[in-house]
Amino acid sequence: MADFQTSTHRQHWILSRQDLAQKYQIANQRAIQMLLKYGATRVEVQQDGSLVYPGTPLETERNGTERHTSLPEPLTIDEEFLIRRYYELKIQQVCAAFAFPNKIQATAVLFFKRFYLQWSVMEHDPKHIMLTCIYLSCKVEEFHVSAEELGKGIQQDPQVVLKNELTVLQGLHFDLIVYAPYRSLDGFLFDMENFVQGTNNSSTQKLQELKEAAKFVVDTVILTDCPLLFTPGQLALAALRKANLEERAVDFERYLQSLCDRHPKHTFKELTLTFDAIDTTVDVSRQPKEADLMPIDRKLKYCRNPGLQDESKKRERKVKHKSKRVSQDTSMTTTVDASPMV
C-alpha cells in the first residue's frame, strides 16, 4: 500500500516557506527576462511535446522607441498568485461539474501548484495547464476519462490537453502520487471513534457531521499554499480542529493529548503550533474577485501575445480618430478583455 514516509510527495514536495518564495521568484524573473529579451513570454508546446521559446530577440535599434513603449507589462508575483488561485478554484468547479470523486480535484490542484513552481504563469497558459492537470489526475487516480470526453464536457479542444500532457509531466518531475488530506481525515476520525467510544450515543452522528464540515475546510485549505508546506496528516488534523470549533463534536485538546501520548514522537506543543500556522495561512489568503482578475488577465494576455496589445492599441487610435461613438467604445473593451475562462 502507498506509504507516505517513503513517497516522493514527502521527499520532494514539502517545502519551507523560503523555498517556496524562492521558486516563485525564480520563475517570475525568468519570465520577465524573456519578456525583456524577446518581447513575449509564451512558451509554445509542439505536437511532439518539445518546447519552443519565443525566438527572435527584440530589435531595439531598428524599431526604436516604438518597440520599447509597446512592451507588455509583466505580472508580479502576487498577481501570478491570484491567477493561480482563480484557476485552482476553477479546477474544483470543473471536477464538481463532472461529478468526479473528491480525490481527483485534490490531485489536480496539487499538480497545478507543483507545475507552477517550476514555470511562471506567463510562460504556460494556465487554462490549458488546468485542463491537462485534470486529465492527468483522472488517469492517476484510476478514473480515466478520454480527452475527447473532457473536451466535450467543457467545450474545449482536446488536442490542447494532449499536447501539454508531456510538458506537465516533466514539470512535475514525473512524481505523480499525491497524498490528499481526505484519507488522513478518515483515519483520524476512525481513531477518534475509539477515543470517544464510551462517552455518549449521539457521538457517531456528531462525528459524521464533523467529517462533512472538515471535508469542506480541507477543500478551502487545498486552495492555499498549505499543501506544499505541510503534510497531509497535519492538514487533516488542522481541518478537524477548525471544524470542531463549530461542531463541537469532540474535546479536541484531550484527543490531541492522547494522540501525542500514544505516539511520543510528536509533542502537543509542536502540533498546535503547526495547526496555528495552517489556520493563519488559510485565513490570510482570500479568493480573488472576478473584477480584480480582469486587469491581471489582460496583462497576462499581452505578455503571452504582445501582438494583441498592438492590435488593441491600433484599434483604440482608430476609434479616437473617428467620430466619437460611445457604443463602439464599449464593444471594443469587451472584446479585449475576454474573460479568463470560457
Next chain:
Amino acid sequence: MNKEVSIRRQIASLHPAHVGAGLRILGFTESSSEWKLHEYNKREDDFPSLRAYNDYLEEVEDIIINLVEGVDVQATKDKVAKYQEENAEQIVASRARKAEEQAAALRQENGFPEIKVSNGEQVALQAAPSGQYAPALLPGGLYMQPRPAGSGPQPVPVGGPFNNDSVPEDEEARRVRIERAARAGGWTADIVRKRALQEALGSLWVN
C-alpha cells in the same frame, strides 16, 4: 449489412433450422412490431415434405431480399400481412413452443440457482396439473407456458427467457451482491480503516 441483419432478426423466431444457431441464441426482438416478420417461424417438421419446406424457405429469402434492397416493399409487406392473418394461430403456437425450449435450455444452464420457492408455494406447485412447468407458478409468473390445448385464444409468452432482470433487483440486493463480490476478492472493511489510520498517523511528521 446491418439492415439486413436486423431484418433477418425480425423475420426470426424464424427458421431456426435455416439461419443457424447464432441468431437463435442471440434471441430476437419483438420491439419493432411494424415489420411483423417474426411470424415466419415454421419448422421443418411443420411441412409435409422437404420440397415444401425448401419452397417456404425460398419464399422467405425473397421477402428478405426485397426488403433489404427496397424492391417492391409495399407488395412484400402486403404479402407478409396476409400470411400473418392466415397463420395467426399457428404462429403463436410455434412461438410458444420456442419459448418453452429456450426456458428449458436456460434452466439447464443455470441449474435452478435463483429460484427460491417457499414451502407453501412448493406444495401448490406439486399439486399443479402435470402439464405446467414449475416456473410458471412463481409469483410474478414470468414464464407463462401456454399450451395449445384445444381451440381458444392462446396467451403469448411474456418477456423472453433471456431477460436478465428476471429477479427484480432492488437497491438492497444490489448492494449485497457488490459487497459479496468485493469480499470474494479478499477485501474487508478493516482494510479501509487500517489504510486510513496508517496514512493519517504516518503523515503527521516530515522528519
